[in-house]
Amino acid sequence: MTKTALQFRHNGRDVALFVDGGVNLLVALRESIGDMTPKFGCGQGGCGACSVLIDGELHLSCLTLAETVNGRSVETLDGLKDGPNLHPLQRAFMEQFAAQCGYCTPGMLMAAKALLDRNPSPTRAEVIEAISGNICRCTGYEPIVNAVLAAASSGRARA
Amino acid sequence: MPVTVKTFASFGEAASALSSDRSARYLGGGTLVMRALNEGDVSISTVVRATDHALTRIDVASSRVTIGAGVTFARILAERDLAFLHAPARSIGGPAVRNMGTVGGNLFAPNPYGDFTVALLALDATVSVQGGLGARDMPIEEFLRSRERQSGALVLAVSCQRPASSDAFRYRKIARIKPKGGSVITLAAHLPSSGGRVSGARIALGSMAATQIRARAAERALEGRALDDSAISAAVAVAAEDVSPADDALGSAWYRREIVGVHLRRLLSGLE
Numbered sequence: 001m002t003k004t005a006l007q008f009r010h011n012g013r014d015v016a017l018f019v020d021g022g023v024n025l026l027v028a029l030r031e032s033i034g035d036m037t038p039k040f041g042c043g044q045g046g047c048g049a050c051s052v053l054i055d056g057e058l059h060l061s062c063l064t065l066a067e068t069v070n071g072r073s074v075e076t077l078d079g080l081k082d083g084p085n086l087h088p089l090q091r092a093f094m095e096q097f098a099a100q101c102g103y104c105t106p107g108m109l110m111a112a113k114a115l116l117d118r119n120p121s122p123t124r125a126e127v128i129e130a131i132s133g134n135i136c137r138c139t140g141y142e143p144i145v146n147a148v149l150a151a152a153s154s155g156r157a158r159a
Numbered sequence: 160m161p162v163t164v165k166t167f168a169s170f171g172e173a174a175s176a177l178s179s180d181r182s183a184r185y186l187g188g189g190t191l192v193m194r195a196l197n198e199g200d201v202s203i204s205t206v207v208r209a210t211d212h213a214l215t216r217i218d219v220a221s222s223r224v225t226i227g228a229g230v231t232f233a234r235i236l237a238e239r240d241l242a243f244l245h246a247p248a249r250s251i252g253g254p255a256v257r258n259m260g261t262v263g264g265n266l267f268a269p270n271p272y273g274d275f276t277v278a279l280l281a282l283d284a285t286v287s288v289q290g291g292l293g294a295r296d297m298p299i300e301e302f303l304r305s306r307e308r309q310s311g312a313l314v315l316a317v318s319c320q321r322p323a324s325s326d327a328f329r330y331r332k333i334a335r336i337k338p339k340g341g342s343v344i345t346l347a348a349h350l351p352s353s354g355g356r357v358s359g360a361r362i363a364l365g366s367m368a369a370t371q372i373r374a375r376a377a378e379r380a381l382e383g384r385a386l387d388d389s390a391i392s393a394a395v396a397v398a399a400e401d402v403s404p405a406d407d408a409l410g411s412a413w414y415r416r417e418i419v420g421v422h423l424r425r426l427l428s429g430l431e
Contacts, residue, residue, distance in 0.1 A: 045255075
């Protein structure tokens with residue numbers, strides 16, 4: 001089986017790698033690049049733990065054929081913080097106790113970022129809709145929704 | 160198991176590759192085929208893709224719309240001219256699935272998925288298919304009846320008439336998880352009227368048989384009548400006549416038969 005060469009931007013840095021045919025983006029990110037922030041949950045598109053942004057749009061990396069991101073930009077949770085400074089969403093998740101076991105958190109943060117990039121002042125209903133593809137088995141979602149709203153209002157305060 | 164990925168610039172080449180290889184599957188948004196690969200489906204040894212822009216085109220004419228098979232649900236939601244399809248598009252998945260899943264792929268989605276196809280069936284859509292013998296258009300009902308044999312053909316686009324008014328097309332999906340979840344039952348109705356009477360009603364049901372089906376007895380019960388309580392009751396009384404639902408984790412066949420009339424009444428009465 002031949003390998004396919006692949007180049008894309010990963011959190012602002014160019015990466016080049018070889019992938020086996022049919023390999024999904026989640027496996028390429030975790031096993032070839034070593035970015036462990038997107039998680040494997042279900043492999044079926046049901047849980048959202050593997051969520052990443054491709055050209056700014058929320059996608060499920062486990063259902064994305066790795067070679068389809070050739071020449072595109074992929075953002076994961078690993079690229080969210082700015083040096084030692086956490087992203088406002090990450091700070092809000094800590095302050096609002098929005099993470100318990102933490103397994104859904106990378107996907108939740110990327111879904112929330114996709115929302116706030118497009119809509120900096122979402123309503124509560126819009127936040128619920130934005131994270132509706134992400135399953136959390138610990139928090140009951142309320143602290144996550146509160147955290148996204150808090151991050152949105154802190155973003156507005158800074159602006 | 161690694162598979163061979165073949166990417167083509169034109170849909171014609173992709174269709175040839177697909178029709179000449181029984182173990183090839185076409186990869187659209189990935190929500191069905193990548194899922195099968197992740198589950199270790201060994202029946203797929205080749206994945207065929209096309210980067211042809213013709214597959215992602217939306218053509219909106221005054222009365223008819225044509226949507227490329229590769230158009231995602233997120234794009235439908237961004238298209239003001241396709242407002243009549245926003246409810247079915249919004250009922251699918253979460254935002255990530257809507258950014259990925261395509262209109263063409265939805266035609267192949269097994270229960271409890273395939274909600275968009277329920278809407279297309281009620282709208283009497285035409286499916287354009289490119290097979291080994293060339294391109295042809297077929298009514299969506301014929302496509303769904305022969306769906307098992309269509310995996311070697313490439314769907315290029317779907318097209319349908321725009322409903323005469325926003326009230327003439329109705330859609331309802333019953334899911335256990337809101338706002339996202341598989342379908343317990345999905346209903347769509349196109350109810351054109353002429354002189355205050357229903358003329359050419361089409362009612363489509365999802366998750367009520369092996370593929371999306373029409374509720375023909377209920378359609379007949381409405382035909383030529385005003386959409387009043389007695390006509391709606393007549394349709395509801397025969398709503399379960401053509402169905403053959405299955406048991407799954409979301410609902411039993413018995414439960415689905417019990418509720419199809421309830422939800423058809425709400426759909427036809429315009430209740431939320």
